[in-house]
Amino acid sequence: MLQGNFFRGLGYLGEGFGLIRQPGLRLFVVVPLILNLLLFIALVWLMAEGFAVMIATVMAWLPDWAWLQAIDWLFWLLYGIVILLMFAYGFVIMANLIGSPFYGFLSEQTEKYLTGQEVSEDGGWVQILKDIPRALGREVHKIVYYIPRALLLVIIGLIPVVNLVAAVLWFAFNAWMMSLQYVDYPADNHRVSFGALRQRLAARRLSALGFGLPVALLAMVPVVNLFVVPAAVCGATAFWIREPDPTRITRT
Template identity: 80%
Template sequence: MLKGNFFHGLGYLGEGFRLIRQPGLRLFVVIPLVINILLFGVLFYFLAEAFSLLIATAMGWLPDWQWLQALDWVFWILYGVVILLMLAYGFVIVANLIGSPFYGYLSELTEKHLTGQEVDTGGGWGQILKDIPRALLREVQKILYYLPRALLLLIIGLIPVVNLVAAVLWFLFNSWMMALQYVDYPADNHRVSFGDLRRSLGAKRLSAFGFGLPVALAAMVPVLNLFVVPAAVCGATAYWVRERSSQA
């Protein structure tokens, strides 16, 4: 039986957008935001053509059945949604690889703002530099968790008829991954292992899906996805503070 509160989870991203406007947090929002803008420009340039090619290739694999060809627009939409979800999380992966040291510190400052208590991570710019290798290793752990599951869903999405459920599975998986991705920042600040984090989120899976759902949607919207990353970090920290305290 799934536990947690889906509707409570939905509110955390909105809280994150309110938090990133706080004076003490803005600097650690602006720096990765500039990085994301540059990154998004480069990715958009190279992926625009790749998107069309992937759609054409996927459609070419369909058998030459008349009823399938008559529904080609449905498959175009399904493949389009799946690819957009892949690109959305792909953007998040690359953005977080680059900005992870800043996001860890942003999460620390957000938790201090919410609780009034210091998070014992060392703090400061020196700590950000020291944490770069550990932060990158943590991002690699998430990528290794993501890739085999994404590959399995991609294979399912290429099977005619079965692929009708692929977009739904992708969306649920992306919602879960977004929760896992961002709640990992406050968890890492408290030295909670990646495995323990997965189990903690799994114990309140409905809350996790509620948080991850709007993040996954926002990550698919150009321009908005530039701002959703720092907002998701702050929202995930609020999730960590409130959901963990309710588990205690």
């Protein structure tokens, strides 16, 4: 039986958007936000340049008919769709790789703001630098978890009739992955293993899916997704604090 509260889960992202505006948390939002903005601009520029070359190559192969030469707008429309899909998942993965040390500290400060208690005696920018190797390793762990399951869903999408449910499975899986992605930050601060985190979220699956669904949807909206990432970190920290833990958490 699924446990948790889907609608309560939906509210955590909204709470996260409120938290990133708090004076004590803004600094740890601004730095990764600037890094993500630079990443956003670089990726869009690179894809636009590459796609422009691709369009020019394709158009050169086509007969010199005016109506064919006029359909390059269609290719740019397809480019826009590709950008949308890329930023839904690829951008979020890369942004998390770049900002993971900052997001761990943002989660720590958010927990302190919400509970009034210190998560760790260590802190500050020196600690952020020290945490870079562990944070990057944790992100790689999540990518390794994601890839084989995503490939399985791709295969399911190729099977006639069965592929009718592929879209629903994709949405559910990506909502689950977004919960894992962001609740992992407070879990890591408490030295909770990734396996133990999955058990904890599985025990509150409805709440986890409720939290992850709006994150996954807003991740597809360019520019908005720049702000979704830190808001999701703060919302996930509220999730960690308020959702009951019915499992026995093992620590790394």
